[in-house]
Amino acid sequence: MNVDYIIVGLGLAGLAFAEELERNQKSFVVFEDNSQNSSLVAGGVYNPVILKRFTPVWDALDQLKIAIPFYKSLEKKLNSQFDFPIDIYRVFTSIEEQNNWFNACDKPFFEDYMIAEVVKNTNKYVNAPFGFGRITNTGKIDTKALLESYRGYLMGKGQLFNESFNYSLLELQNESVSYKNMNANQLVFCEGYGVVKNPYFKNVPLKEAKGELLTIHAPELKIDFMVKSSIFIMPLGDDYYKIGATFNWTDKTLHPTEEAKEELLSKLAKIITVPYKVVGQSAGIRPTVKDRRPILGRHSQYKQLAILNGLGTRGVMLAPKLAKQIYGHLEENQSLDAVIDISRFEL
Numbered sequence: 064m065n066v067d068y069i070i071v072g073l074g075l076a077g078l079a080f081a082e083e084l085e086r087n088q089k090s091f092v093v094f095e096d097n098s099q100n101s102s103l104v105a106g107g108v109y110n111p112v113i114l115k116r117f118t119p120v121w122d123a124l125d126q127l128k129i130a131i132p133f134y135k136s137l138e139k140k141l142n143s144q145f146d147f148p149i150d151i152y153r154v155f156t157s158i159e160e161q162n163n164w165f166n167a168c169d170k171p172f173f174e175d176y177m178i179a180e181v182v183k184n185t186n187k188y189v190n191a192p193f194g195f196g197r198i199t200n201t202g203k204i205d206t207k208a209l210l211e212s213y214r215g216y217l218m219g220k221g222q223l224f225n226e227s228f229n230y231s232l233l234e235l236q237n238e239s240v241s242y243k244n245m246n247a248n249q250l251v252f253c254e255g256y257g258v259v260k261n262p263y264f265k266n267v268p269l270k271e272a273k274g275e276l277l278t279i280h281a282p283e284l285k286i287d288f289m290v291k292s293s294i295f296i297m298p299l300g301d302d303y304y305k306i307g308a309t310f311n312w313t314d315k316t317l318h319p320t321e322e323a324k325e326e327l328l329s330k331l332a333k334i335i336t337v338p339y340k341v342v343g344q345s346a347g348i349r350p351t352v353k354d355r356r357p358i359l360g361r362h363s364q365y366k367q368l369a370i371l372n373g374l375g376t377r378g379v380m381l382a383p384k385l386a387k388q389i390y391g392h393l394e395e396n397q398s399l400d401a402v403i404d405i406s407r408f409e410l
């Protein structure tokens with residue numbers, strides 16, 4: 064079998080790159096072994112405001128310009144809803160925070176997003192005596208539904224192999240690769256944290272940032288916006304809510320822990336005072352780079368190998384733009400921004 068590309072990994076990065084290839088009529092196959100699940104468990108939130116300090120997320124407006132139409136077109140293609148617009152209500156903890164909010168609202172960057180008013184809390188089960196700051200034009204992508212649907216789509220066309228990519232079977236020719244019975248011009252690794260097992264890119268400075276989330280059922284809570292305090296509360300419908308997320312910089316395992324559950328529940332107790340039942344817990348490792356920027360580019364020695372990784376905490380907004388950038392780099396020799404180019408590291 065001859066293809067233009069082999070992709071390893073079908074999380075958000077692999078999916079966005081596969082889409083970019085398909086739009087450009089390139090042939091490809093994907094290997095996916097379910098060894099990582101960051102994209103499957105992600106909250107899926109897109110939002111251009113850093114909610115701790117009310118500052119802009121790096122490159123967010125440009126990313127959103129590409130990301131929103133990208134997910135809309137996938138909704139059409141796969142005939143399902145994945146993008147759920149929903150406002151975020153940031154809980155204020157003091158008058159000083161309210162003032163900081165109004166100062167930030169004056170900045171042109173935020174004009175389509177931050178609303179210059181203090182929203183009064185009217186829900187007796189939510190603890191927000193200083194009210195909320197409302198961010199609009201935000202939302203969440205149901206990444207699990209999207210990936211499951213996309214995997215089915217590729218499977219149906221015989222382009223997805225549900226198996227581990229075995230690095231030791233990869234053969235490198237001058238300007239192409241062979242793997243089992245396949246030949247490809249290029250191979251793009253999109254393995255998320257799984258890249259630590261990749262002999263060609265194992266030295267990329269990835270810092271594991273394990274995150275855990277709970278799902279609760281709280282029939283009396285009745286909120287139809289996302290609440291952001293030290294954690295977020297995200298309505299899922301039918302009185303279910305996702306609660307998250309934790310950050311653990313040392314645990315490299317994928318299983319949910321009692322410690323994270325306790326941390327989330329104690330933070331939750333400070334925000335809501337309503338009975339609920341925990342009905343689920345999930346965990347994943349965010350592929351986070353030391354300098355908090357993605358990693359894109361070709362291998363320094365083997366030009367037929369490339370990487371698309373380092374999506375960190377914001378894969379939903381980043382993946383579609385990065386997929387375009389790496390495609391332009393590989394196919395049209397466009398240069399990559401220095402801040403995302405793998406060559407910024409000496410590997």
Ligand SMILES: Cc1cc2nc3c(=O)[nH]c(=O)nc-3n(C[C@H](O)[C@H](O)[C@H](O)COP(=O)(O)OP(=O)(O)OC[C@H]3O[C@@H](n4cnc5c(N)ncnc54)[C@H](O)[C@@H]3O)c2cc1C
Nearest residue numbers: 072074075076098099102106107108228255257274378379
């Ligand atoms: C708890 C949590 C909450 C999050 N919330 C948000 C959020 O609200 N908004 C947001 O934008 N981002 C969020 N993120 C971050 C987001 O999930 C990541 O940025 C993104 O999913 C990374 O995508 P990826 O494709 O690079 O990696 P992954 O999702 O890890 O995908 C890599 C894929 O490669 C596969 N793979 C690896 N090695 C191999 C191999 N050898 N052979 C075959 N397949 C292989 C893995 O199985 C996996 O499916 C969250 C993450 C976590 C953990």
